[in-house]
Amino acid sequence: MKRTIRTTVLTVGALIAALGLPAGAAHADDAPRIDLRVLLVSDGGPSTAAIAAELTDDGTPFTEIDLTQSGRQVIDAGFLADTVDGRARAKFQAVVLPNDNPFASGSSEMAALTAYEQVYQIPQVDAYTYARPEAGLQYPAGSAGYSGSIDGTQADVTAAGKAGPFGYLDGTVPFEDNDPSVGESYAYLAQPAAGADFTPYVEATIPGSSAKGSLVGEYRHDNRRELVVTFVYNQYQEQFRLLARGIVEWMTGGVHLGASRNYFAVHVDDVFAQDDRWNSELNCTPGDVDCTDSGATADPIRMTSVDVDYAVAWEQSRNFTFDLAFNGSGSVDQREDNNGVDQLADKLVADKNDFRWINHTYTHAFLGCVQNTTVVPWVCETNADGSTQWVSQNDISDEIANNRVWAETNGLPLENDELVTGEHSGMRILPQQPDDNPNLAPALAANGVDWLGSDNSRDPQQRQVGAAETVPRYPMNIFYNAGKASEEVDEYNWLYTSRAQGGSGICEDNPTTTTCLSAPLDTSTGYTGEIVPLETRIDLGHVLSNDPRPHYIHQSNLTEDRIAYPVLNGVLDGYQALFADNTPVVNLRLKDIGTELKRRADWQAALQAGQVTAYRIGDAVTVEAPAGLEVTATLPTGTTVGGAAFGSAYAGAVSGWTPSAGSPLSLTLPATTASPSVTASDDTAPATDPAPGTRVPAGVADPVTATVTN
Incomplete structure (x- = not known):
């Protein structure tokens, strides 16, 4: 039985003409041009916003x-x-809708989308829809379905999901339950409707039943394909972060601009030096400029050679490399105080090739303004005319160069274009120093520094400091002044409890602080029971967000109780449990992270300026971009550019960067890659009634704070 579009009855010829198709039957030479751009129709809800965020982060062009x-x-x-040039052009390679039909009844817009998807074989993602027969599913009622919270549920990737768009996952998709008092995930679990061509990709057990209900699945009907998602999410939730890659790969057929990988790098600051220790009686750290009790002893923390053995063994067991940011004067001082002996430095130098090394300046001096530490908090010293006194260019250069000489003398494999200053000093720090030290940029240039580590918590965007580019680093909430778990918990309690509970009151003064405590933690159990799980979740969230920024801790965290390792193990164990072997953690050094961030920024600028055009005709992909711009794409394994293999393997595809020379860049897909074709069919489907209203719980509309980065 032939069907007609409910609102606008078109003959086949009129439909073809309206969609820009050439008259007559389609031949190989008539393969349409499919632009590599996504059409995203949003409703202001968190699910379409999450997909938009994923496309943005990947660098995949879309029109909203x-x-x-x-x-x-x-x-x-x-x-x-x-x-275009006599060839039919589909302007979008995929369509994302808020649900399976967000338009009013009888919508001509839905009719146009339906016809477009049929004729050009364009897939549609239903970002969050009610389970119903119009979406290929039974209603979520009775023993065959469920509507409600799935907080804490562990969903499973089906065999079809693993063989298809979610093959990079190991098999399970846990749903967050960060706060039992807040609804974080609402879902409709249902089985395929009778007679529907529906393939579940991700499913979970229906409560009160042994049957499974679909959460993500593909519905094929009326010469259309829909990815039907029946749970709501935001861009920060782990379950979305796990599935986002597969959603993009499904909608694009694995051929799209942009790329996504999972990154984790850990910098260990102050190596060879020693870190002052937290004093639980003073609630500050003797030796710090803000701890003024002159009678307090510092009792500093410093790694030992045994800690180096532990670190090397840990790296080998995890296939992971630490980046050691070092201060050479720490070893010089140690030898002066110990008759020329420094077992730590001897061991680290002997094992130097087991680590990557970063210049952290020679003495860890503060390289911004000249500090007046006679007041708390400190302020910048000023000249007679009221201008700021700055650490000189010569002093900054000495800190860089002297540490470099020490490294060369000891044979450390140093990259001279990388630098992390002590406390990220020299760069602006609020409120005391709102501007960079003007002497910093020329000192960096004079010493050939191209990549400068910065603190992501106060300077989150990559920016230029003279000719150098910053690399924002995430501070892990493992304190520099703690070598023991009890010290970490004591300081944590001080920072994040109320004044009435003996704390600093920072949470009362700044209610947006995300690590506030309702009561002090037990110093014997609070670290493993509360702090480690929270910090693990935060850091793993960064890893799953296509974010290459490194994390940093301090050498004090790798000695005594070695309090960094539970968090690092939590991140890597959690990751390993979620992802297949073809999707490893990417562990880059500082300069490579900086290069990745810079390429992304340039790419986004070119996209926003409309300087990039890409399309596919059959097995050929053409990209037009400005000369010198690095082009990023994710393509099937076996894709070539200029006769050479494109990209590198990741998550079952190849992805990477390739430079544009200004002329069209041609990439050839493997012959086995299915290519879109036009379909001149009169079996057009009716535009269905809009999906019933879907529910958004508070924990999705307003993300639960446990997932917010520190």
């Missing part, structure tokens, strides 16, 4: 139409397709 905005673009045949 917000249904809540008046005067928005109307979706019609002319908006979706046209003809």
Whole structure:
């Protein structure tokens, strides 16, 4: 039985003409041009916002139409397709909708989208939809379905999911339950409708039943393909972060601009030096400029040679490399105080090739303004005319160069274009120093420094300091002044409890602080019971977010109780349990992270300026981009560019960067890659009624704070 679009009855010829297709039957030479751009139709909800964030982070171009905005673009045949140089062009390779039909009953826009998807074989993602027969599923009622919270549920990737778009996952998808008092995930669990061509990719057990209900699945009908998602999410939740890659790969057929990988790097600061220890009676750290009790002893913390053996063994067991940010004067001082002996330095130098090394300046001096530490908090010294006194360019250069000489003398394999200053000093720090030390940039240039570590908590965007580029680093909430778990908990309690409970009151003064405590933690159990799980979740969230920024701790955290390792193991164990072997953690050094961030920034600028065009015709992908711009893409294994293999393997595909020379860049897909073709069919489907309203719990509309980065 032939069907007609409910609102606009079109003959086949009129439909083809409206969508820009050439008359007559389609041949190989008539393969349409499919632009590598996604159409995202949003409703202001968290699910479409999450997909938009994923596409943005990946560097995948998309056009967004917000249904809540008046005067928005109307979706019609002319908006979706046209003809270029006599060839039919589909302007979008995929369509993302808030649900399976967000338009009013009888919508001509839904009719246009339906026809477009049929004719050009364009897939559609239903970002969060009610389970119903129109989406290929039974209603979520009775023993065959469920509607409600799935907080804490462990979903499973089906065999079809592993063989298809979610093959990079190891098999399970845990749903967060960070706060039992807040609903974080709402879902409709249902089985395929009778007679529906529906393949579940991710499913979970229906409560009260042994049957499984779909959470993500593919519905094929009326010459269309839909990815049906029946749970709500935001961009920060772990379950979305795990599935986001597969959603993008499904909608693009594994051929798209942009790329995503999972990164984790850990910098260990102050190596060879020693860190002052937290004093639980003073609630400060003797030796720090803000701890003024002159009678207090510092009792510093410093690694031992045994800790180096432990670190090397740990690296080998985890296939992971630490980046050691070192201060050479720490060893010089140790030898002066111990008759020329420094077992730690001897051991680290002997094992130097087991680590990567970063210049952290010779003495860890503060390289910003000249500090006046007679007041708390400290302030910048000023000249007679009121101007700021700055540490000189010569002094900054000495700190860089002297540490470099020490490294060369001891044979450390140093990259001279990398630098992390002590306390990230020299760069702006609020409120005392709102500007960079003007002497910093010329000192960096004079010493050939191209990549400068910065503190992500106060300077999160990569920026230039003279000719150098910053590399923002995430501070892990493992304190530099703690070698023992009890010290970490005591300081944590001080920072994050109220004044009435003996704390600093920072949470009362700044309610947006995300690590506040309702009561002090037990110093004997609080670290492993509370701090480690929270910090692990935060750091793993960074890893799953296609974010290459490194994390940093201090050498004090690798000695005594070695309090860094439980968190690092938590991140890597958690990751290993979630991902297949073809999707390893990417462990880059500082300069490579900086290069990745810089390429991304340049790519995003070019996208926003409309300087990049890409399309596919059959097995050929063409990218037009400005000369010198590095082009990023994710493509099937076996893709070539200029006769050479493109990219490197990751998550079952190849991805990477390739430079544009200004002329069209041609990539050839492997012959086995299915290519879109046009379909001149009159079996057009009716535009269905809009999906019933879907529920968004508070924990999704407003993300639970446990997942917010520190």
